[in-house]
Amino acid sequence: MADGQPFDSRDGEIWFDGAFVPWSDAKVHVLTHGLHYASAVFEGERAYGGVIFKMHEHNQRLVNSGKLLGFDIPFSVDEIDRACEATLARQGFEDAYIRPIAWRGSEMMGVAAQSNTIHLAIAVWQWPSYFDPAERLKGIRVDLAEWRRPDPRTAPSKAKATGLYMICTLSKHAAERKGYADALMLDWRGQVAECTGANVFFVKDGAIHTPTPDCFLDGITRRTVIGLAKARGIEVIERAIMPEELDGFEECFICGTAAEVTPVSEIAQHRFAVGDITKTLMNDYAAAVRPAPKAAVAAA
Numbered sequence: 239m240a241d242g243q244p245f246d247s248r249d250g251e252i253w254f255d256g257a258f259v260p261w262s263d264a265k266v267h268v269l270t271h272g273l274h275y276a277s278a279v280f281e282g283e284r285a286y287g288g289v290i291f292k293m294h295e296h297n298q299r300l301v302n303s304g305k306l307l308g309f310d311i312p313f314s315v316d317e318i319d320r321a322c323e324a325t326l327a328r329q330g331f332e333d334a335y336i337r338p339i340a341w342r343g344s345e346m347m348g349v350a351a352q353s354n355t356i357h358l359a360i361a362v363w364q365w366p367s368y369f370d371p372a373e374r375l376k377g378i379r380v381d382l383a384e385w386r387r388p389d390p391r392t393a394p395s396k397a398k399a400t401g402l403y404m405i406c407t408l409s410k411h412a413a414e415r416k417g418y419a420d421a422l423m424l425d426w427r428g429q430v431a432e433c434t435g436a437n438v439f440f441v442k443d444g445a446i447h448t449p450t451p452d453c454f455l456d457g458i459t460r461r462t463v464i465g466l467a468k469a470r471g472i473e474v475i476e477r478a479i480m481p482e483e484l485d486g487f488e489e490c491f492i493c494g495t496a497a498e499v500t501p502v503s504e505i506a507q508h509r510f511a512v513g514d515i516t517k518t519l520m521n522d523y524a525a526a527v528r529p530a531p532k533a534a535v536a537a538a
């Protein structure tokens with residue numbers, strides 16, 4: 239652990255099934271369906287200046303992810319919104335990471351667990367930069383993963399489901415062992431898909447190219463960045479991108495709630511510049527996530 243404090247013994251409280259519990263007491267039993275069979279879905283959200291960016295969209299995706307795994311979270315999106323805000327306030331942070339997670343409980347322990355209770359917990363902690371801040375500005379080094387994103391007929395790829403992250407951890411561990419910061423995964427067809435916790439964008443001749451999200455997460459940050467690029471008059475082309483094309487791109491960046499907009503300097507043997515479009519979108523994203531000053535909101 240970078241700061242020496244394991245995640246199961248930190249200070250503060252965690253929202254757990256509708257009530258706050260001391261951080262160290264927010265536990266599940268080892269016989270929990272979600273732990274054994276990955277019947278769990280989660281979100282990653284960030285608060286800036288005390289306001290959770292795109293909170294409602296994240297919590298809507300959380301509820302949808304549960305439905306894709308065949309369960310209903312026993313709280314509405316609005317209730318989850320309020321719980322996220324309350325947890326952030328309780329922890330007393332302005333800038334923080336918010337992690338809601340929902341999972342199938344312990345009533346049945348076979349693969350089938352049709353009537354297991356569904357639980358929801360929300361934890362908030364400070365997570366300043368997903369990548370080393372100095373590395374981040376120079377552009378991170380990314381490896382090409384051996385593991386691929388699955389066919390949507392193999393797994394519900396639109397769900398932010400814990401099971402899908404097994405592929406991400408395998409890929410990121412392999413990349414880190416080789417000295418890279420992250421891994422870019424291809425999809426089951428061999429097309430460029432996404433990184434282990436972020437979507438990927440490329441720049442060529444003033445236009446942005448990004449893979450069509452037909453078998454991986456269409457990130458909320460991805461959609462935000464596409465909007466920011468279009469607002470600047472930059473053309474955004476969503477299409478199938480083959481790994482053979484990587485040499486033809488001038489810039490590359492990844493984006494996600496945790497990663498924000500992070501330039502990429504290398505993907506395996508391919509090299510990219512930290513260029514103007516990447517820098518512009520890094521700055522535009524940093525501005526977009528900051529809540530408007532209260533006086534400006536009142537005047538609007």
Ligand SMILES: Cc1ncc(COP(=O)(O)O)c(C=O)c1O
Nearest residue numbers: 434435436437457458459494495
């Ligand atoms: C695998 C993966 N792809 C993409 C993203 C980006 O999604 P978002 O921008 O909604 O955080 C994430 C982050 O949650 C992720 O884990």
